[in-house]
Amino acid sequence: MKTRAALLVLCLPVVAWLPAAHAGAAAADSRAAPAPTMTTSAVSMDQAVKMVERRFHARVVKAETERDNGRTVYVLRLLNDAGKVWTVRVDARDGVVQ
Numbered sequence: 001m002k003t004r005a006a007l008l009v010l011c012l013p014v015v016a017w018l019p020a021a022h023a024g025a026a027a028a029d030s031r032a033a034p035a036p037t038m039t040t041s042a043v044s045m046d047q048a049v050k051m052v053e054r055r056f057h058a059r060v061v062k063a064e065t066e067r068d069n070g071r072t073v074y075v076l077r078l079l080n081d082a083g084k085v086w087t088v089r090v091d092a093r094d095g096v097v098q
Contacts, residue, residue, distance in 0.1 A: 042094060044092075052076050058080040064076075071092070
């Protein structure tokens with residue numbers, strides 16, 4: 001019971017903030033410049049990791065995100081059962097492995 005009460009106390013500020021944040025967004029001037037948006041990727045980092053692990057029968061031991069000529073690229077370091085380590089690059093836009 002104490003755990004539920006503590007959880008409720010922790011969640012109340014978030015719940016109270018949500019309607020205020022929504023109302024503020026609705027009241028924004030429609031003529032204002034649009035907020036910068038992040039480019040969405042067709043392939044997430046998790047999807048890229050799973051795809052590469054299945055394709056190469058290896059485990060991803062390190063994963064980083066880089067920008068290459070304006071494109072997001074996942075740089076994944078792999079380790080197989082024989083101890084071989086290598087790196088592949090996955091384009092986040094289309095999932096092409098380089």
